[in-house]
Amino acid sequence: xxxxxxxxxxxxxxxxxxxxxxxxxxxxxxxxxxxxxxxxxxxxxxxxxxxxxxxxxxxxxxxxxxxxxxxxxxxxxxxxxxxxxxxxxxxxxxxxxxxxxxxxxxxxxxxxxxxxxxxxxxxxxxxxxxxxxxxxxxxxxxxxxxxxxxxxxxxxxxxxxxxxxxxxxxxxxxxxxxxxxxxxxxxxxxxxxxxxxxxxxxxxxxxxxxxxxxxxxxxxxxxxxxxxxxxxxxxxxxxxxxxxxxxxxxxxxxxxxxxxxxxxxxxxxxxxxxxxxxxxxxxxxxxxxxxxxxxxxxxxxxxxxxxxxxxxxxxxxxxxxxxxxxxxxxxxxxxxxxxxxxxxxxxxxxxxxxxxxxxxxxxxxxxxxxxxxxxxxxxxxxxxxxxxxxxxxxxxxxxxxxxxxxxxxxxx
Amino acid sequence: xxxxxxxxxxxxxxxxxxxxxxxxxxxxxxxxxxxxxxxxxxxxxxxxxxxxxxxxxxxxxxxxxxxxxxxxxxxxxxxxxxxxxxxxxxxxxxxxxxxxxxxxxxxxxxxxxxxxxxxxxxxxxxxxxxxxxxxxxxxxxxxxxxxxxxxxxxxxxxxxxxxxxxxxxxxxxxxxxxxxx
Numbered sequence: 001x002x003x004x005x006x007x008x009x010x011x012x013x014x015x016x017x018x019x020x021x022x023x024x025x026x027x028x029x030x031x032x033x034x035x036x037x038x039x040x041x042x043x044x045x046x047x048x049x050x051x052x053x054x055x056x057x058x059x060x061x062x063x064x065x066x067x068x069x070x071x072x073x074x075x076x077x078x079x080x081x082x083x084x085x086x087x088x089x090x091x092x093x094x095x096x097x098x099x100x101x102x103x104x105x106x107x108x109x110x111x112x113x114x115x116x117x118x119x120x121x122x123x124x125x126x127x128x129x130x131x132x133x134x135x136x137x138x139x140x141x142x143x144x145x146x147x148x149x150x151x152x153x154x155x156x157x158x159x160x161x162x163x164x165x166x167x168x169x170x171x172x173x174x175x176x177x178x179x180x181x182x183x184x185x186x187x188x189x190x191x192x193x194x195x196x197x198x199x200x201x202x203x204x205x206x207x208x209x210x211x212x213x214x215x216x217x218x219x220x221x222x223x224x225x226x227x228x229x230x231x232x233x234x235x236x237x238x239x240x241x242x243x244x245x246x247x248x249x250x251x252x253x254x255x256x257x258x259x260x261x262x263x264x265x266x267x268x269x270x271x272x273x274x275x276x277x278x279x280x281x282x283x284x285x286x287x288x289x290x291x292x293x294x295x296x297x298x299x300x301x302x303x304x305x306x307x308x309x310x311x312x313x314x315x316x317x318x319x320x321x322x323x324x325x326x327x328x329x330x331x332x333x334x335x336x337x338x339x340x341x342x343x344x345x346x347x348x349x350x351x352x353x354x355x356x357x358x359x360x361x362x363x364x365x366x367x368x369x370x371x372x373x374x375x376x377x378x379x380x381x382x383x384x385x386x387x388x389x390x391x392x393x394x395x396x397x398x399x400x401x402x403x404x405x406x407x408x409x410x411x412x
Numbered sequence: 413x414x415x416x417x418x419x420x421x422x423x424x425x426x427x428x429x430x431x432x433x434x435x436x437x438x439x440x441x442x443x444x445x446x447x448x449x450x451x452x453x454x455x456x457x458x459x460x461x462x463x464x465x466x467x468x469x470x471x472x473x474x475x476x477x478x479x480x481x482x483x484x485x486x487x488x489x490x491x492x493x494x495x496x497x498x499x500x501x502x503x504x505x506x507x508x509x510x511x512x513x514x515x516x517x518x519x520x521x522x523x524x525x526x527x528x529x530x531x532x533x534x535x536x537x538x539x540x541x542x543x544x545x546x547x548x549x550x551x552x553x554x555x556x557x558x559x560x561x562x563x564x565x566x567x568x569x570x571x572x573x574x575x576x577x578x579x580x581x582x583x584x585x586x587x588x589x590x591x592x593x
Contacts, residue, residue, distance in 0.1 A: 010531050014531035014532075016556065019453070022451040025451060027444045028443075030472050032436075033473070034469065035436055037469075037473040038472070040434065
């Protein structure tokens with residue numbers, strides 16, 4: 001017999017003798033006390049099951065089975081809620097297109113942060129969309145795109161109607177220049193003006209998908225000295241892109257004139273739409289793709305007398321819609337073609353958002369503007385257009401200041 | 413003897429079932445039958461009378477509440493001993509900072525020494541005081557309750573092989589402590 005075995009026997013013997021020193025107890029009292037203190041589950045088998053599940057493990061370690069089951073049940077419930085909730089209540093979409101909403105950006109001067117906001121066509125329902133510049137709806141209203149100027153360049157962000165985060169793609173490697181762009185009607189492609197590698201001041205017209213894939217050049221940079229391209233707009237039928245071209249006035253040799261040109265999305269069939277001299281910029285297609293609204297110089301020279309014009313895509317029917325002393329900017333067509341929205345700047349610093357019914361082109365546009373003291377109210381003529389309705393004072397709305405530097409590139 | 417045990421087993425199972433159904437008299441019979449063995453196991457772990465009483469009382473309260481969940485009434489004995497061992501361990505861990513009570517006064521003078529080569533109880537008590545409650549539980553279940561490693565594993569959450577290896581190390585440590593003193 002080994003020493004270990006011998007010691008184990010001695011140890012067992014000693015422990016047995018030691019255990020005999022255990023104190024005596026009154027069995028009756030122990031039983032009564034145990035019954036009194038122990039209690040019993042009152043819910044029958046269910047209580048016994050709960051007792052089994054939630055009682056401490058006999059060895060006092062590890063998770064109790066009941067707690068584990070509760071944890072798993074909560075986890076399962078969370079998964080179910082997340083899954084079902086995802087179907088029932090989808091993420092609030094950024095886009096509110098095709099319902100008459102107007103999207104525009106509000107911000108201070110310079111390159112400071114700018115906020116995109118959307119508002120109903122009647123001046124109500126103002127709400128914040130996202131940070132960014134130059135917001136644009138696709139014509140089908142299912143996508144909203146805007147620009148983000150960052151250190152790495154100018155990025156395009158496209159948010160779908162279905163919710164989720166916006167897709168981001170690089171348009172121009174440099175953020176030093178503003179980038180003109182527009183979405184295809186379905187929001188899947190983008191047309192933009194991209195600086196050439198040889199001359200950063202010259203731009204080319206590119207078309208490409210919004211997923212960041214490489215685009216295709218459809219219009220080379222202007223060949224004349226000092227010539228450049230301006231704003232562009234994709235036709236609602238998806239076939240053409242209209243853009244402005246700044247050119248030297250060959251007649252006078254000095255001043256510039258702007259032409260409106262249209263080109264197929266594949267680069268074919270490029271032609272001029274306008275021939276009248278003067279600034280002609282900020283273009284907006286009519287919903288039927290047959291007309292273009294633009295801001296043009298009334299007298300062909302002085303931009304301070306700009307007005308909103310509409311011209312057929314075939315170059316016919318050019319006519320002026322506004323005759324105000326205020327300077328209109330950024331026209332946008334409503335989805336049904338019944339309204340134009342644009343900004344008017346009458347006092348040099350404050351812009352107002354106006355709508356103009358096209359069924360009666362001579363009627364005055366309706367507008368929103370901030371009162372000088374910061375509260376919101378209506379300013380009477382002649383600093384602002386009179387409201388279209390017979391009411392002398394429009395409804396009071398949210399106090400929002402439209403700075404003169406804000407952009408307005410949305411569609412109604 | 414075997415026949416007597418075979419007659420006792422159904423009676424014990426019947427007593428357990430009655431106690432599980434709420435028969436207080438049957439439960440008292442169970443206390444009479446098993447209280448002493450539970451107290452011995454608890455005493456080895458606790459090391460003093462007061463804590464042993466508390467542990468045993470707590471174990472019986474738990475037993476009364478959980479008796480309806482006992483699947484095999486014939487194994488009520490090991491089940492009760494396991495509860496007592498774990499309650500004693502919990503109690504000692506909760507009272508860890510209390511000083512260990514000297515039991516030398518309670519030990520008969522002839523048991524303090526070991527003239528026949530047996531381990532003196534005072535030496536054993538001192539050696540036990542140096543062990544953790546987990547280790548004392550292992551010793552109590554193995555040498556007082558008489559459990560094998562599988563049964564100990566069932567009550568401690570350890571594996572059977574883990575029980576064996578821990579017991580081997582424990583015995584070696586005690587042999588060093590006790591025999592070399």
